[in-house]
Amino acid sequence: MPKYLVEANYVGEGINGLLKEGGSGRRAAVDELFKSMNGTVEAFYYAFGDTDVFIIGELPDNTSAAALALRVNASGAAMCKTTVLMTATEIDAAVKKTATYRPPGYELQAEEAKWDSEGGHLPKE
DSSP states (O other), rough: OEEEEEEEEEEEEHHHHHHHHHHHHHHHHHHHHHTTTTTTEEEEESSSOOOOEEEEEESSSSHHHHHHHHHHHHSSSSSEEEEEEEEHHHHHHHHOOOOOOOOTTTTOOOHTTTTOOTSSSSOOO
């Protein structure tokens, strides 16, 4: 099952809710949220700094992750940002895929059109 990093910040009444329920109460609510989307929470941490909460969890697919984020953000009590996490094996598969791409300011040469996993650099002009 795909893994996601959810970074959340409490806003407005969400801060008052955290003060009322405490950290454990909010953790239980997040566990229930993931469960309702057929997922699980792997890690949950509060933090100092720009982000209040870091969550790593599993969800069935990107649609479920989007639905989760929409529900949280629509509440107005918290705002979250979701990042898809990938394994080393998935990156290994990605670097083996071939794509045709012309960067801005470059002409696409025949040998560059077949650019594959040979280091990923275009010749300097």
